[in-house]
Amino acid sequence: MGIFDSFDISASGMSAERYRMDIISQNMANAHTTRTEDGTPYVRKVVTFQEKTDKKQKIFACVRFRI
Numbered sequence: 001m002g003i004f005d006s007f008d009i010s011a012s013g014m015s016a017e018r019y020r021m022d023i024i025s026q027n028m029a030n031a032h033t034t035r036t037e038d039g040t041p042y043v044r045k046v047v048t049f050q051e052k053t054d055k056k057q058k059i060f061a062c063v064r065f066r067i
Helices: 003-029
Strands: 048-054 059-066
Touching: none
Parallel strands: none
Antiparallel strands: 048 059
């Protein structure tokens, strides 16, 4: 594992955390929202992280996230 691999891993983690903060701010902005545009109640979003590995080089390459 080279120095640039560690940069990729760090950048991936920081991007994932930035995305998580964006979702948290959306949840806070909609805390008192009773209905969305289509009439359904607002449901808070939760981000989950999952490691993504590169099986050829056997390293943890980056972080996957989903809502």
